[in-house]
Amino acid sequence: MRRALALLLPALLLLLAGCGVRSHSVLSRSYHAFNTRYNYLTNAEEAFNRTYRSALLSPSMQTDTLLPPLDVAAHVAYNAFVQHQPLSTFSQTVQKCRMAIEKHSLLSNDREHNPAMGRIYLLLASSYFYEGRLPDAEALFLYLENLYIRDEPIKATVHCWLIRCRLLYGHIEEAARLMEDNRSSLSNNAPEWLYLLTEAELQLAAGNDAEALNHIRSLARYAPGVELKARAYLLAGLLNYRLGKEMQETNKNLRKAVNLPIALADEVTAHLLLAGQNKKSEETIKRMFMKPRYANARPRLAYTLGQIYSEQRRYNEAEETFLSGIDSSTENQRVYVRKNLLGAANLCECRNSYDAASGYYRRWLETEPPQDTLYNRLLVRYAAIHDLLLNSAVIEREDSLLQVASMPPEEREHIIDNRIKAHRKQLLDEGSFDSREQNVRKAVENSYQDFPSDSAESFYFYNPQLVAAGRQLFERQWGYRLPEDHWQRKNKTVQKGGTIEQRETGNFTKAQTDPLHRDYHLAELPLTAEQKRAAQKRILKSLETMATIYRDSLQRPDLAARTEQECTRRQADFSKQSQLMK
Template identity: 25%
Template sequence: MSAYGPVFLGLVLLTAAACSTENNTSLTRAYHNLTSKYNIYFNGYESFRRGLKKAEEAVEDDYTRLLPVFPVSAGIATGSISPEMERAIRKASKVITQHSITARPKKKNRQLSEKEKAFYEKNEYNKWIDDAYLLMGKSQFFMEDLYLAERTYRHIIEEYNDPEVKTEARIWLARTYMELGNMREAERALNLAETRRDLPRKLKKFLHTASADFQIRQERYESAIPYLEKALSLARKKKDKTRYAFILAQLYERTGKRAKASSLYRQVIKMNPPYEMTFNARINLAGTFDIENRDSREIRKELRKMLRDEKNEAFRDQIYYALGRLSYREGNVEEAIELFRESARTSVSNTTQKGISYLAIADIYFSRVHYREAKTYFDSAVIFLDNNYPGYQQIFSKSRNLNQLIGYVETVEREDSLQYVASLDINARNQFIDRLIQKVREEEQQQRQQEMEVQRNTMQYYQNQARFRNQYAESGKWYFYNQATIGLGQMEFKRKWGERKLEDNWRRANKSQVSFGENGTNTPVNGQEEGAAGEMGDNKSREYYLKYLPLTDSLMKISHRRLMEALYGAGQTYRELFNDYPRAIESFEELNRRYPDHPHQLETYYALYQMYSDAGNTAMAGRYKSKILSEFPGSEMAGIVSDPEYFRRQRERLNQLEQAYREVYSLYQNRQYEEVIARTDSILEKYKNNDLTPKFRYLQAVSTGRISDVRVLKNELTALMEDYPTHEVAQLAGQVIDLIREKNPDIRQEDEEKLAEQIYRYNPEVPHYVLLAVDPARVDLRRLTFNIINFNIEYYTNANYETMEEDFDNQLKIFTVREFPNREVCEDYLENIRNTPGVWDGTNLPPGQPLMISAGNYAALMSHKSFTTYLSFYKKQYLRD
């Protein structure tokens, strides 16, 4: 044997011993720590870093919103980073399964120090296992396996003692809870993480950014600022500094600290971040600029310069929006509106910016109480803004409410116009309509002239196109950098659209609507749809316009009803949705003036009383108080306006009633039924028309049933259901009645007979059918039909009777032979078919099964779907002989 043989064998045995995780020695710990870190964990962590970097590169920040503190979060770019994150998880799992050392080392035969005791009590002796779990949790987080990530972080916190790893796990656990929407647990995890005071710089920064994210997600912007300020002071990387500074500036802006925001935006620009962030910092300066103490010409000049910069071609919408904000803050509102419109016009791919620009215009018009214009721009904002945009639901609600309001307003305008034209004598009406027709003809002539101009330009266009095509191809310039192709595009526009002014709805050559109302939306009052008849579709004929006019008393009533409801709806909307009391008052008073007997009079009186009271107009409030008391003396509104303590008294009354009900219910539980009946009579006499009346009456009814005949109980419950059909006790009463009918066949029969009398009518002289109710699962319908047809051919060749079948319910089908002129003929047929051999062969039906029914009663049967009720009627009317 070689001299080195024993040495080599010793090394092999030593290595084998070190590989074992069951043997906890300094050698095995060193081996597994080294192998875990530099072989497996390192590769897993590098894979995680590559995945995170890929995700960061894939994310595009939306500068129209508050930037997220963490650019990459759970679920973002999950598909693209799955390979890297899955590999990181596999590597972390390999470290854990192959290199975890949980076996305790052999104790020394001497008294141990506290440090040594703690060492022997550890759960894990490989210091990279907790790091491996942390890597696994982070990878699971970015893969959006949030519940798995939560379990992983909790395992780290509960099982391992490294304070830094535990704190980092708590912060990641907080981020996981935030993604799950569990803000209470997220806050708890952050609070526990903050108890550590000696954290390294990097972990402190992570804690502060997570805390800032927590506050921002709940729109606590003031609370988020201190955390982000601390994170900014701890940041070392340029991308972190610029991001935190930009978000901090946004937070300052949102909390009204414009000077601080402006200063930070300037700092961001000096940090030389990526162009898009620099651009947006310059844009946002317009919103934070100190208008009162500084000259805005400097920043306006800078923005105009940015407009001319070719690099900003795709961002012109944002620049115009910034200029609009600047003008608005300076008080130049009309100029701001035009700049916001220009922003929307120039916005091509950035639909969010288009929506924000429309929203800015909408807010201006709404603040000016120009509801019609505000509606138009809120509608556009709703279309272009994503439903995740901050405040989108409020924007959507405002758009919906404005649509409701303008619908009422336009109905009032339209019906007023229609009624006016209808009131003219025939000559004046025709002259009015003729003027409308002449206007249509003039506009059509103008449109034809524009089209002819377009045609004259077409030839020139194609010549220019041929001349410029080669130049465009040879230059290789992008379209908007090539002045020749710009000119070509302008000619193409003129060829297609003619000379058009740059304005809203520029595509529409004929912008004026010929209508009786301002909105141009006409609704025929005579029930005919536009274009329903050929002669009604020509907007140059009098008939086209006459169809909208309420020219008869009945149509005028319909028009007045529409106008009345629209005035009431407009007043309600102004008052309840927009708090616009002046217009609400105007609508309600106009309604009361024009329709003094309308059905909403009490509601409008009370609303006017409240609005005038709130406005401090005691004279007008007193006027409507008097109207309520004199015209509606017994109403609840009269009680409210006459008694300042009305609501307190009502609450006391309700409390007394509830206490009385508890007492009566207790009597019922103790089987004191006569006392229940007596107390209920007394209470209902004292408290008339109260909300608990149905419940009192139910207790009284069932108590009556306990001490008297079951029919009395049924009658009481039936009356209760009729008086309170929508109350919850009606359903309970119905269930008791069903139980009574089930237990008492004689009562069930009586009910069937009463119901039959209400549904069916006996008349032997009207047409009749032969009827069978059959179960297709038991009866061979095809055989039955075949047999009856053969019977009819043999015995009634000239009668031409038909057989029909219809679904009745989930189980039965109704089979009929029809039709017989009266009962007598039908009865003869029925007698014959019952006694004819062979008709029922193979059908599984007994010969006595068929019945008679009149045509009218058949329709009632198929409507009410109760065969037992008809049988009750049949027995009484057809079998009584």
Template identity: 20%
Template sequence: MPTPLYRYSFLVLFLLGMISCTQHSTAPANVAFHNLTSKYNALLQAQELLGEANKTIFANRRDNYAALLPVLVPIDSQAALLVTNELASVIKKASLVAERHQNAKYLDDAYLVLGQARLQQGDIRNAIETFKYINTNYPDGNARSAALIGLMRAYTEEGEYNVALRVADVVRNLPLSKSETLAYYLTKAYLHQQRREYAVAAAILEESLPMMPKNDRKARVYYALGQLYELTDKPAKAMSQYAAVQRNRPNYDLSFYARLNSLLNQPNQDPKVSFNRMLRDRKNADLQDQIYFAMGSYEERRGHIREAIPYYKRAASLAAQKPEQLAAVYLRIADLSYDPLQDYESAQMYYDSTVQLRPRNLGNLAQITEKKRGLDQFVMHLRVIKTEDSLQKLAAMNPTQLDKYLEKVVSDRQAKEAAEKRLAEEKAARARQEQMLAASGIQPDNVQASSVWYFYNPNSVQRGRQEFQEKWGTRKLEDNWRRVTKETSLTSDNSNITAVRQPGTGDPSNPQATQAVSPLQAEVESMKKTIPFTPEALDASRKKQELAYFELGKLYRLTLNENQKAIQTFEQLLTLFPQTQYESETLYLLYLATEGTPRQAEYKNRLFQKFPDSYYVRLINRSSLTPLTAGAESEAQNLYAQAYETYRQGDYTNALSQTERGLQAYAGNALEDKFALLKAMLMAKTQNAEAYRKALNDFIQNYPGSNLKPMAEEMLTAAKGK
């Protein structure tokens, strides 16, 4: 009986299927099979997963509307953790196309999805390589334009803006679909925004907005455009963009900030009434810090800097649980305190707080940290000056006045600490009471104070504490506190203390008797130990002050660029310490700080007359001299060799004469530090030990970069020892 024909047809189809599975064949049936399989078994699923992952990341973004809003949500590997599994699946499915369907026409699309998934993961270097691979191997493919747009975005995220611009120039000349054109515009606007080219970014966004559908993404771009117009001083256009935000389905926070910024840009109108209305709105309860920040910004824009600071501080107190926003507020206060207020102590404190929070949204954190370090030094030296000045004044007071003053200081501090402790205890008691009432289901407002247990009523606790102290005094918390072996004594500041009477205590005839000392007196005696009563301690205190004035002047001059304050500080140093060891450098810095004024000649003359051989005199002379010729350098080397040989032969007087001639005739020569050290060594042979030590000190101070400095320091140590 013959085999049915349909059985052979199944066999033929099976064989055709097996042949078509070969991914390197170009046969039509084979290619069609791989096109179909790659598109529907892998690529389509990968694209849908990537789209969902992008939506999730956008929905869970953390925008800081108080700062300049990026046009695109920046790539963040931490944010991508929300969709780790989805992105892993995208990469796996896109990779299957490359592994199993080499002859499919969707291969470049698969690589594109792979690169986009890697970019969202934060694996930017591999994403760049993937996009480059598409551009090189599929120049005529459908995915090339999108790959180059992705490459532009990746380079922007890496901060390689010039490379991103070159890629943008290539994309501009390619045929783009509507969606690719929108992606290109948004990416290019983002690039120019990162380069702080705000006007260019705003112009590009104007072109891109008509292509966007009405949704929260479009509202977000309108808000960013409004901020860009603010930065380019176009308040009317900014207000127009903020109004457009409200028409594009923004979330509540975005709508709130758009209204807030719109109020700040209204011409000739005081927005305080609107601000106060927003503060009273319950929906803004967790956004009050931003309202106060806007109120501070309004005062700042009017030039009322000192009026703005309290609003910013109020904003900071309300943003305590929002580290990113708190850092932005601290930074604003710090910047205003630094300039124009020049309140460097406050600036240092707020810069320090900003750095401690380590905000991720501040791109200039390194510069802020560097500025903070300079201010740390400034505040340290300023405090040394104030502290030592106070201690010296205390040392000059008569003993009776000093005791009264210190007792008052300690009493005031103790009273303040006690008040703060009492307030904290009352708050804690109130919190416990409310917690207890909440647990019992009773509303605190409906409960009379008398119906609450004694220890949960802060007023009762405070009243009881006062009654106890009036009767028994301040007692240490311990067992058997009412025993007759204890007694209450009154201190000089009318506070009660308890002293334990041991047998024989208080008996003058008993040599082992001990006198009870109050805590106040003990603290006063402790404070006295820091006061410089002896001449040696007073001299050490003045030396600390002397160094602090010198360093403070240098910080004003070299770090803060405050020339006038530098001059005042240096002059104060010379007035308070006429014999200061920093006089030569101080006069030189005053010479530089008074450039272009009649006083410059005065400081120059003082320096030249008092320190004719100093390094700073040679610096001034060197700046007015032409560089030494090769012949002059050779003459200087010969003279040094001659002087050194004369020194070795023991003819110290002639050697000193030759050395001084070398320093004067060949100022700025390559061997200047050798001449100077040889001169110091000759001072030991021709003058006394004090002159020798002074010469070594001058060398160390005048030639800090010389490789002979360690030798000079060893010689000075030996000279001081002997």
């Protein structure tokens, strides 16, 4: 009996305490804290960490110094703030936090009675910070500073974030004053990694590289994720070099960064470029590339070496290195496949090898989901290069036909006979003459996109150049066809060839419909003055289009000017030829 009373009495006291007259009783606070912690806080923290770690892998923003930013996500947020285009990357975290506040906040008399709500508020304000909503983030942090004035850990965390807000605004003196007033509290109560990150950013902004280096080294040990560790090690290597310390210490930090499970190829590149194309750095990367224990980092190292070779104008070595990075990348390293593909494409553009660049861009577009601005930008660039190559092919073909047409008949027929032999050999290699139609159909299917266009937004029915290119491709593959139904043209297939009158009447000879006969190829040649003028117009039109693409789409004014000069020269030559033909 006594044992039962001993158990019943505490339960009764607990029940009475939970059923008090206050609006926020013990049971009420326990219920809301439990739901907040396990229904919302856990999911919100997972979403925040996932998004933040992904943001740390973003390419570095351009800064005023050669040092890349320590926290790339913060610089991305600042860029969004300056452009008045807030991000929505942390929307899932924001949604969870708002729902938790709406359903489980126990705010009364300027006091939050739910003990788990402080972390929810911090997550919400941090999400605002990284989305570029700096005024909202700062306002919420100031509110939390007053709301949790007696909670030292939350208060210290809020001060760290307020200092970071001041730094993004450019108020370095104000941030330094706030740090000086609260340094003891921050170092003892704030999360270790957040305090070290804040100190490092403040010292970097103030130009105190030596002080910043000490905090960055500590951050590399205490950072909660491998992404931030990698950035800390890489920035430590950069500061080592900037402060004139031994190259051995610089390369030691570099090796630590690259050997982490996730490293950042663009920051490794920044390190080596800053190191003045130092031969020791290049040799260090080469040795790491060859060692088996760095096999997982090989795609990143390939990207780095390729960038270094490109800066040194060692283009052949750069392209080989990029390709080795593409080949050695595994399925879980697709980001480095894309980096190496872009590096190879940019290299080919520098060498004016747009044919190879088009192939690299196409492979990149096939590996990247169409969901970001970079994809859209590179898709437009790929389309411009594609149009450029098609117009170049038109010029090459028309030049070739004009040259053959100007030859003596014997020499012209000799060239045509060689072309027929090559075509016959190709048909034999493909299997048999009976498979010709199937091969032609396959060629059409593979090249149905190969139409140059004046504008990507022009509807193709109203684009004369596109329509002409389509008609030319159709006739080249299928021959000239009369506008009649299938039952009318059954057993009357008409191939390209003959004169305009023959096309209109359908009166073709067998030789003019057979690609293995000399008359078929003679029909393609511009032998009359009218046909030559038409070919010259196509050449000039393609040159004008190429100049526009160089200038407007590829930002190559030098090549645009060169192409315009070529167009002017050809136009003068064609005018002289026209006068001579008269």
